Amino acid sequence: MNQLVKKQISAKTVVGVAVAAALGMLSLSAFYTVDEGHVGIVKRFGEAQQQVNPGLHFKIPVADQVQKLEIRTRKNVEKLKAATHEQMPVDIDVSINWTVIRSEAFELYRNYGGLDQFENRILDPRLRSAAKDAIARYKAEEIVQNRGQVIGKIEEIVIQTMKEFPVKLDSVQIENLGLPQKYLQSIETKQTEKNLAAAEKHRLERQKLEAMREVNTAEAKRDAEKARADGNAYAITTEAQAESEAIRIKGLAEAEAMQKKAEAINQSPLLVEYVRAQNWDGKMPSTMMGADQNVLWNMQSVKHNP
Structure with a gap:
């Protein structure tokens, strides 16, 4: 129990x-x-x-x-084959960054299921289609040289086709672009020729600049010599004019002095005698004219005669 x-x-x-x-x-x-x-x-x-x-x-x-x-930014990468405007086949890897809009995440899940289903059914096919459409609008050379323009066109197309869905598309990138080997070689050859042409153009422009520099130097030297010659000529002319003016002034002064002296002599006969006295050397004249100025007396003979 x-x-x-x-x-x-x-x-x-x-x-x-x-x-x-x-x-x-x-x-x-x-x-x-x-x-x-x-x-x-x-x-x-x-x-x-x-x-x-x-x-x-x-x-x-x-x-x-x-x-x-997940409502953080996600990245999808698609590998596809496309053709350029001239029908050149290319292999391209294109990626897109996108985000689920938080306020519309419930509608996305209810209409499309999880994120993987949305990518497989909606986003990826449209990204591939946009990339092929954009690539077909450009020549291979344009795609190589203006990749940013091609990316912009892909982004424009995919945004237009995805505008009705509750997601935000952030950016598109071309991760890889595979072109035929022959075309890559032709691009390399063409680029080499362009580089050589640019180098030659640069060399010619440099020679032209050097020639212009030599011409400018010669002209500057010529102008300097001309300026120096003009300066010398001006100095000589100025000096000659100054000397001529000095001579003229001196001549006028002398003429004025002589005129005043002559006027003084005319006005005062005594001044004549005074000047003679100043200039007399203390010796009597050896000859003297007679009263009638026809007889010339020898004063020394007269002096020694008793």
Whole structure:
């Protein structure tokens, strides 16, 4: 009897522990978290019910499931074959950065499923089509030289075809562009010729500049010599004019002095005698004219005669 009771009590204990464990697991499964950069889509028996933001949330165990959607920027890369405007085949790797719009993530999930399905069904086919369309508008040389313009055209087309979907397209890039080897060789040859032509043009322009520099130097030297000659001529002319003016002034002064002296002599006969006296050397004249100025006397003979 005692053993039977013990078995019953033991069985009840096991059942109680199992129930408690099950209830504990259910209570734990009722809570879940959504990480930053994601939103949660709550599904009840498989049907999408609502969208929740990052953080801790509660759900009905068993009935509810949560699908997490990334809303950070994602990058898709497509490898494809295309043809240029002149029908040259090219292999191209094109990528696009895109983001799910947070407020419309629920509609995207309900209409298209998860992000992988949206990429496979919607985004990737349109990206491939836009890349082929854009590549076909340009010649191979234009694609090589103006890659940014081609990227802009791909981006323009894909944005236009994706404008009705709840995503934001950030940027398109051409990751790799494979052209035929013969064409690459022809481009290299052509570029080499352009470089040589540019180098020759630079050399000719440099020679032209050097020639112009020599001409300018010669002209500057000529102008300097002319200026120096003009300066010398001007100095000589100025000096001659100054000397001529000095002579003229001196002549006028002398003439004026002589005129004043003559006027003074005319006005004062005594002045004549005074001048003679100043100029006399103290000797008597050796000859003297007679009164009638016809006889010339020898004063020395007269002086020594008793």
